[in-house]
């Protein structure tokens with residue numbers, strides 16, 4: 001029996017092994033149904049000086065939770081919001097207590113549920129970006145956040161309740177996985193109000209849902225239910241609203257049990273297909289970091305520091 005508040009879950013991983021040599025094949029051998037599905041307990045509040053987001057960590061479930069915290073505008077983002085998320089994401093990426101990162105929103109009873117209603121139109125500048133007075137020049141900082149999410153080696157999960165619209169919709173798409181409550185609503189609105197994302201918001205969308213559907217989403221600016229989003233491959237799963245947090249816990253705990261390096265490499269490989277030289281460069285960086293840990297690379301460094309020729313032949317063969 002797994003201990004509550006712990007991601008240690010030998011039962012679900014052990015399900016892959018059986019003493020029987022004749023057991024019938026079944027998908028249940030992945031053990032996923034055995035992973036505990038209680039909500040994650042966040043024991044560290046690192047919100048600190050953040051204004052527009054909250055930032056928590058669960059040390060038992062090895063998970064960071066970054067949440068939009070502007071419910072009065074359905075979590076529409078301004079530059080401050082985006083820069084705070086970038087800062088929190090940096091922290092989570094380098095925090096060895098964290099294996100999985102959630103991007104979500106704080107749902108409050110007095111406001112319509114929303115993940116994020118996109119860029120805050122009250123601070124949209126006529127000078128090519130968004131300007132809330134926190135930066136010298138108006139920028140589209142959200143584009144930097146999208147790239148940061150793609151390059152982060154840890155899995156990022158968007159947990160969506162309510163509206164995920166415009167730039168908010170694109171952020172859930174840039175997450176590695178999206179888990180939604182049954183009240184989630186997805187859509188692009190740029191062409192209704194003089195905006196467009198010609199980057200991931202278009203290209204990545206088309207890869208996910210197909211060319212025709214991506215054009216429909218942008219050309220008609222319709223909204224889609226969580227079930228419709230699931231059918232078109234835009235999200236991974238839909239749960240009843242009151243079961244969502246527990247199921248998020250289950251998905252997080254399963255990822256925490258798996259090899260973090262394997263997950264990082266899988267993420268980099270899937271993204272490299274779309275991210276061109278930048279994607280290959282990230283994969284190359286992963287390889288170089290692993291290579292630096294080898295005796296062969298260490299010999300090169302030691303020889304340089306000792307002012308001698310490297311003796312690579314004493315390490316018999318390449319790792320490849």
Ligand SMILES: CC(C)(COP(=O)(O)OP(=O)(O)OC[C@H]1O[C@@H](n2cnc3c(N)ncnc32)[C@H](O)[C@@H]1OP(=O)(O)O)[C@@H](O)C(=O)NCCC(=O)NCCSC(=O)CCC(=O)c1ccccc1C(=O)O
Pocket residue numbers: 072073074076112117118119120121122140142143163165166167168170189190193195196197198201
């Ligand atoms: C989502 C709605 C349909 C929900 O409608 P409803 O439930 O009736 O709620 P409202 O009463 O409309 O909203 C409550 C409250 O929130 C305020 N609000 C909502 N959205 C925004 C917003 N985006 N900006 C500012 N304020 C917002 C609303 O005014 C209300 O305030 P009150 O004071 O209570 O009146 C509906 O809310 C809706 O349609 N919202 C607008 C959606 C929208 O237009 N979003 C912007 C899309 S464009 C974008 O996101 C671009 C972002 C970007 O930076 C970018 C630019 C270029 C390239 C790429 C990107 C990128 O993001 O990648």
